Amino acid sequence: MTRLLYRLLLCLHPPAFRRQFGGEMLSIFDETAGAAVWMLLADALISLARQWLLRSGAWKLLAAGAGGLIQITVGGLGLFLVRRFHGPELSSMHAPMETDMGRLIYLAVWVVGAVVCSVIALALWVKDFTGRRIHHDA
Amino acid sequence: MNEDFSPFLPLSPAALHILLALAGEDRHGYGIMQEVARQSDGQYRIGPGTLYDNLQKLMTQGIVEESASPARNDDPRRRYYRLTRFGRALLAAEVERLDTVIREARIHLRAHPRRAT
Numbered sequence: 266m267t268r269l270l271y272r273l274l275l276c277l278h279p280p281a282f283r284r285q286f287g288g289e290m291l292s293i294f295d296e297t298a299g300a301a302v303w304m305l306l307a308d309a310l311i312s313l314a315r316q317w318l319l320r321s322g323a324w325k326l327l328a329a330g331a332g333g334l335i336q337i338t339v340g341g342l343g344l345f346l347v348r349r350f351h352g353p354e355l356s357s358m359h360a361p362m363e364t365d366m367g368r369l370i371y372l373a374v375w376v377v378g379a380v381v382c383s384v385i386a387l388a389l390w391v392k393d394f395t396g397r398r399i400h401h402d403a
Numbered sequence: 404m405n406e407d408f409s410p411f412l413p414l415s416p417a418a419l420h421i422l423l424a425l426a427g428e429d430r431h432g433y434g435i436m437q438e439v440a441r442q443s444d445g446q447y448r449i450g451p452g453t454l455y456d457n458l459q460k461l462m463t464q465g466i467v468e469e470s471a472s473p474a475r476n477d478d479p480r481r482r483y484y485r486l487t488r489f490g491r492a493l494l495a496a497e498v499e500r501l502d503t504v505i506r507e508a509r510i511h512l513r514a515h516p517r518r519a520t
Contacts, residue, residue, distance in 0.1 A: 286451075289480055
């Protein structure tokens with residue numbers, strides 16, 4: 266049962282890592298399981314998280330998703346504030362002017378959002394790039 | 404030829420212990436784990452996840468490489484690893500660095516033996 270669970274954890278590792286080391290990790294489990302089976306399972310669980318979140322670059326997807334959410338939030342908040350505080354002015358203006366003004370403000374809000382996201386993405390990228398040293402203890 | 408090891412130093416504890424375990428002879432993963440535990444009198448142990456994560460990086464950096472299995476009737480899942488020439492020089496550089504740190508520490512502890520209470 267525990268061996269099956271360990272194999273399952275190994276199967277969930279990124280394919281390249283699994284192909285390269287999966288067999289060996291299972292052979293180590295077979296040799297040592299009796300003594301420290303739960304430690305090995307915990308180690309595999311930590312390894313799984315580390316491989317996906319740190320080594321495979323999946324964190325960049327998470328960062329991109331977070332960046333997108335920030336952009337949408339900033340854009341939506343900006344639009345809400347513009348409508349709340351300038352709604353009467355916009356509605357009292359002529360239709361073409363209202364549309365142009367609204368679009369301009371909306372565009373400005375989205376540009377600010379995009380700049381914020383770009384800065385966050387760049388900061389994460391630089392941190393990742395400069396952090397590529399041998400410091401990868403568990 | 405002077406190689407620049409500064410981008411790799413200092414080594415993490417796991418990387419240092421793995422390189423030390425491989426300094427004497429080629430070993431498979433389980434052998435490395437056992438040797439690390441032996442060298443530290445059981446005070447430092449690494450699990451397979453940490454071991455192979457480090458080995459993957461060390462191999463990518465050209466510090467460790469795979470070697471042929473010395474025994475024919477060995478478990479076919481086992482793979483053996485050894486230090487490259489660069490890896491051995493890097494380990495020597497790290498030991499030299501640690502030696503300097505220890506010398507400095509001894510000098511300061513001798514100079515001010517009662518300060519640290």
